[in-house]
Every structure is written in C-alpha cells, then in structure tokens.
Amino acid sequence: MQKQQLLYKGKAKSVYETEDNDLLILHFRDDTSALDGKRIEQLARKGR
Secondary structure, three states: OOOOOEEEEOOOEEEEEOOOOOOEEEEEOOEEEEOOOOEEEEOOOOOO
16 A cells, blocks of 8 residues: 555644545654644654
C-alpha cells in the first residue's frame, strides 16, 4: 500500500489516501507543543 495524496494535516496526524478507496493511511507525529505553539519538541514514540 502506497501513500498518495495528502488529505489532511493537523497538529497530531496526517491523513493520506491510497490506491484503495476504502483505505486511508494515518501518520501520527511525535511532535509536542507548549505555550500556544511557541515551543515544539519531539517526544520519542508519542505517535504510537
């Protein structure tokens, strides 16, 4: 299964379409933010 077009990108995840119209790929990021987004860091394995 391959990622195709990016459908949505938010604070915690990105959603991609695939060649199968019934399936999507969700990519959860390890980013964490504080102070209204002024401080962004990576938190290992947060996206799991």
